[in-house]
Amino acid sequence: MSAWKEKLRRVVTVEPVIFLYMTSTFIVTPAYQQMIITKVCQELLKNDTVCSNPEHHKGDEEVQTTASYILLLFNATLSLVSIPPAIMLGSWSDRAGRRWVMALPSVLSMLSGGLLLAVVLLENISVYWTLIAAALTGLTGGHVSIFLSSFSYLADLTMGSSSSRTLRMAVAESMIFVGGTVGFLLGGFLEQEFGLQAAFGAYIGCHVLAVLYIVLWLRDPIMGEHTCIAPYKEDTAEQGSQADKSRLFILKYAKLSFKTVFKKRSGQDRLKLHFLILCTFINNLVAVGDQSILLLYLMYEPREFTTALFGVFNSVRMLLLGFGLLGLFPVLMRCMKEMTLAKLSALSRIASYVLLALSSNTWMVFLVAVVGAPSGISQAVIRSLSSAIVGADEQGAMFSFAASVEATCILIAATIFNGLYPLTLPTFPGMPFIIMAVFMLIVLILLQWISEMPATHPRLVLSD
Structure with a gap:
């Protein structure tokens, strides 16, 4: 039974963690947006009667302007606060293990969800408390x-394959x-059916399940009998007797x-890594931009989507x-190379x-979903190629950057x-999406450039 359990542990690993976290994110995002507007x-x-129904106040310019300002502050707080820990935690996970870094966001998200729940339940709490919730996340x-x-x-789990x-x-x-x-x-x-408090409750529940799963099911992968995560060669002399002290400084x-991203590597591997990180940046930039204006665009004439149809x-x-x-x-992996698939995905x-x-x-809007179905493949390939360039002791540091x-x-x-978007609204509302297509063309060019570079050689694991 234990052997079967260990095999299952290698098959089902981080997928439920990502699923639970992203489910909670897509539950809470429209919920906190609606709560901010209502507050x-x-x-x-x-006037509670007017404010309880968005249809009654959606045309109020002061409400829209103030809510938009607070939403911008919320996103800015979430973005700026998350950058320093994102840079630091990956390298720490190379030493301390992946599970702790994986569990920390869900622990603080539970606190953030509790604060959002308090804001929606208590009438006297100011809407600006939501910014503290963003900072906690x-x-x-x-x-x-x-x-x-x-x-x-x-x-770590697939090193060498x-x-x-x-x-x-x-x-x-x-x-x-x-x-x-x-x-x-x-x-x-x-x-x-149940109101915003139910959405925030489900958000907290997802994070409780994620923490329990990480603690009770996941185990840090064993890289091999003779393999261990060692310090970088450049740092060996620097650490010496000060190794314990230096670990105290985050x-x-x-x-x-x-250092992991900018260190010299064989051949053109460093340039390739930089291009792959640039592709990741552009992919994410376009994805965030897409979600930030899509609802406004689809609700505008002649499409005139309702909120339900948008969902x-x-x-x-x-x-x-x-x-x-x-x-x-x-x-498709059976008959085509992964880089070819990445380029087709970008197209x-x-x-x-x-x-x-x-x-x-x-019908044209829904056709967009069909045409873009393979779009997620490129980022999966980019992550895989990036991890193949760096060593076993650099994975967290690279993904962290x-x-x-x-x-x-x-x-x-x-x-x-x-x-x-507001500037192009009177002439051609779809112009931001054309700009997004241009950004993706840059990704396609970079992928073609990377594919023409010498292949990254597999790393050898040496045993004593």
Whole structure:
């Protein structure tokens, strides 16, 4: 029984963690947005009857402006607070183990969820308390820490097997979209039937389950009988007798993340790693920009989506993206190289954004979800290729740097796309999506450049 259990532990690893975290994220995001709008309305208009129904106050300019300002502060707080821990925690996980870094975001998210629940239940609490909830979520890096620890865990588990690593990371990546599908549907149902407090309760419940799963089920992967995680060669002399003291300074781990990314490597591996991290940044920038203006765009004429129809579209889109990684990708891997699939995935995403920019009715918008179904493949391949370049003792540090770069995307995407959308609204509302397609064209060019570089040689594990 124990042997069967250990085998199962190697098959089912970080996927439920990512699923639970992303489900909770997609439950809480529309919930806190709606709560902020309602709270602002109550503080400004002092009329619970009007504020209880969004249809009654959606045209109030003061409510919309103030709520938009607080939402911007919420996202800015979440983004800025999460960057320092994202840089540090990956290198720390290379030494301390992946599970602790994986559990920390859920522990503080439970506290954040409790504060959001208090804000919605207690009328006298100011809406600005939500900013403290954002800071609590960001203190351990939020979703970027989940990603860096999870993908580092898989890199450890699949060390020496490139194809297995790519498939495992694709399955893990698909949990983002599967969690998105469940989160959108469950969150909408809970808010409609039971109110915002039920949504925040489900958010807390997801994180409780995630912590229990990490503590009771996950084990840090054993890399091999004679393999151990050693300090970097550059740091050996520097550490010496001061090794214990230096570990007390958390900034050391930030330094290791930067060293991992910028250290000299054989051939063109360092340049390749930089290009892959740049691709990760652009992919995430486009994804955040997409979500920041999509609802506004689809509700605008001539599409005129309702909130319910927008939820259905998002669920279908997430479901198809998950199918692209779970169903389509493993089949295509049998007959095509992973880099070829990554480039086809980027092309698919370009086509979907061009179609979205030109969409004028409901069926064209839903066709966007079908055309973009393979879009998630490129990022799974990028993560796999990045982990193949660095050593076993550098996985967390590399993913940590990439995750901290992703964390900056919230502010940058809001500046670019939320600033551009109102300017193009009178002429061509779809222009931001054309810009997104151009960004994805840059990713395609970078992937082609990377594919023409010499292949990264597999690392040898030497035994004594």
